[in-house]
Amino acid sequence: MKKHYTLGLLAVALLSACSNPKAIEFSVATPGISNAVFVVKDQGRQTLFGENIKDGKCDVKGMLEQPGFYLMDIVKDNDKEHLPFEVYLEPGKYTVTTEGGDLQRYPKIETDSKKQQEINNYNAIYQQLGGAATEQKIRLNSELEAKSRSLSKEAYKLLLIKIADAEAKEHNLQYQALEQYIKKYPESELAAHFMSKQNYADNPESYLKLYKQLSPAAKNSDDGKELSKSLQIVGQLQPGKKAPEIAGKTFDGKPFSSITAGKKLFLIDFWRSANQLSRTNHEKIMEIYSNLNKRGFQVISVSLDSKPLWWSTAVKDDKLPWPQMSDLKGNDSPNALNWAISTLPTYYLVDADWKVYKKDITLSSIALEATQYLEKHR
Secondary structure, three states: OHHHHHHHHHHHHHHHHHHHEHHHHHHHOOOOOOOOOEEEEEEOOOOEEEEEOOOOOOEEEEEEOOOEEEEEEEEEEOOOOOOOOEEEEOEEEEEEOOOEEEOOOEEEEEEEOOHHHHHHHHHHHHHHHHHHHHHHHHHHHHHHHOOOOOOOHHHHHHHHHHHHHHHHHHHHHHHHHHHHHHHHHHOOOOOOHHHHHHHHHOHHHHHHHHHHOOHHHHHHHHHHHHHHHHHHOOOOOOOOOOOOOOOOOOOOOEEHHOOOOOOEEEEEEEEEEHHHHHHHHHHHHHHHHHHHHOOOOEEEEEEOOHHHHHHHHHHHHOOOOOOEOOOOOHOOOHHHHHOOOOOOOOOEEEOOOEEEEEOOOOHHHHHHHHHHHHOOOO
């Protein structure tokens, strides 16, 4: 009797674990890739789930504390980590399959999650239109990283121009994909989220027209409400218009007005200590700063942190020599609203008269744009 009782308790425990409302399961297959690493991170790039892929397969089980948007990546052994894929996770099962060994292409994800299915639908349209543009941009950026120190000045500049052209093409195709997606799925709840991830600041009028076509559910989502405000603000952030002042103070209590004297061009770096991409990009910004600072180029980092210790520790760890500002209000900072910050990191170039020169500029374009500006304004 005692043995049966013990087995009964074990069965109840197993049943309880299987029916846990927070349980999530991933079944991953990578045809053509034997060994890799499967990783899921939160939006701050903190790892939540991870497992080695062996013989093209792995299974991961865990508990998901909060449904929402996360970052998924599959990285081959000895490969550098690339931009991860955004996914929507909620308790349940996710079957993830890469296509043809291509880890840059959005994988096939089978799940009962309606929101993830929307993401699948959007990415399918984008891949048909713009997958090649993204792949070209990634290839050119990899070439830049591998050869930047060995290229001549002219070759380096030419490569930067190619990257800028590829990014412009990618942005245009992203808009086309979103336009087609909204026509095909007019009731989509996530269309506002997809729009919020695009470079809408470069073409606010066209994106405002798209916004008006969104479903009521999309407009009333958090992303939709934020977009409504941002689309009105970005019209005031066009090149040539006065840039907003920066709220907050430096480490030593100096106000914004005291850190803009004597320079010709400013890179405004919006970041957060817990955002790993922001921190990684600081290394590349440091190189640009070192090359151009004596010619009149300055960086001003604006943190959207809320905890002073986190902010100060990150600045010291990253060894950032340029001015640092924050009002320590996190996402509630007026800096986020006034500068239409929807993702981190975000970069602006502002001239000596504090007018917008380039808005929402990509990291790979900063060196070229800054160099060309400084050559014209010696």
